[in-house]
């Protein structure tokens with residue numbers, strides 16, 4: 001165990017190697033920076049005096065946070081942690097290798113590697129400066145993304161969800177006219193099943209024809225895939241159950257629950273799995289897609305017994321390298337649902353927050369389930385702003401922004417915060433079909449896609465965009481609810497939410513509401 005005692009707030013920077021490290025602080029900190037494992041996990045500054053309540057439902061843990069450390073009793077995070085001291089200066093402890101964790105233990109930051117040992121950065125100083133120093137050291141060891149993106153991305157998810165079909169997409173793409181979108185990306189809904197990456201009956205002309213039509217407009221064709229997981233009912237799972245990750249008791253490891261089904265994760269250390277993954281990437285490239293949104297990547301790093309024993313994030317990184325090599329260096333690789341550090345140097349862009357939604361936030365999810373990973377404008381903004389320090393290493397994807405006022409409950413100010421954040425990130429994307437936009441909203445979209453504003457960071461969470469202020473101080477806060485009544489309500493609601501049937505009912509209700517909404521919206525296309 002390496003131990004170091006920090007002096008008064010003079011700037012300090014040191015790299016230390018060890019399996020465990022302890023950084024003794026001068027006094028008790030005010031706030032702690034808790035950094036979640038993957039894209040959708042919370043990253044935020046929280047009150048250093050109390051641990052965060054464990055988010056619910058529990059059986060979604062594999063899909064939303066690092067399931068291995070979900071019930072850790074102290075404030076903690078993946079790879080790094082930081083404290084804000086009483087006078088405002090920040091102390092950061094961050095691993096420079098994978099499979100590492102940091103916690104706040106009284107008046108010390110403690111770090112450990114899950115397996116073996118590695119390097120750590122200890123930095124003290126002003127917040128932006130210490131995070132910049134960490135990013136610089138990470139780049140030396142993990143590298144950074146190579147591809148750039150000039151225009152915007154149109155993504156089908158946040159308007160049509162899985163209700164896409166060939167004809168609908170053709171209508172929308174035709175309506176985009178000369179809007180400067182560089183990429184038209186087909187999201188979830190084209191495939192036969194999660195695991196069976198062939199077009200379903202809603203795409204009778206096939207995926208190659210779809211890519212050709214996109215490319216004929218002078219744009220890049222984008223496609224969504226989740227290659228490291230599969231649903232129980234897929235052909236892939238039924239024909240190759242031996243390819244999937246199991247625990248020491250030979251039980252299949254849960255990769256969460258979505259699409260109304262149990263998810264399982266591929267063991268990416270098996271040669272046959274690697275061959276299958278490489279062939280899949282080559283197939284979608286052959287179809288004509290060179291912008292790939294590769295989702296649910298956490299599946300490659302879940303705890304389990306692997307064919308080739310190695311730390312779980314090392315296994316994921318190896319899997320990501322297989323994907324990258326097969327898709328080629330010229331493809332744009334957007335990682336999503338991805339553990340952050342293992343993706344650096346391989347992905348060009350990375351989703352750095354949970355999904356947005358056409359609403360700002362949900363009381364039920366925030367206050368009763370303590371779940372900061374659920375879709376919402378506010379949850380997406382919070383974690384994305386708190387991960388802007390990753391920008392030198394990878395293009396941060398803050399998720400799509402909204403211009404539409406139909407079927408959207410976001411206020412003009414909330415839309416402005418989302419749009420501003422996209423410009424700060426340098427990743428501009430929307431799902432609004434132009435047919436749903438009023439003339440002034442279409443103009444706002446065009447301006448958003450063509451603008452290259454001057455961005456000034458005047459405080460860690462406050463920016464000037466061409467002189468206009470964007471203040472993210474309030475949306476990035478975490479309310480740690482307390483009180484007896486809230487605990488009772490939360491316990492009762494949590495009890496329901498932790499049953500698979502509750503999620504099935506919730507899913508069924510959501511799908512019904514979505515179907516009704518789709519009927520209304522289709523009339524506008």
Ligand code: 9PG
Pocket residue numbers: 040060063064157187188224258295336337355373374
């Ligand atoms: C398609 C979607 C979109 C979206 C992705 C991802 O924590 N969760 O339960 C959870 C489920 C799905 C999800 C995000 C979080 O959405 O982020 O952009 O591509 O898949 O199914």
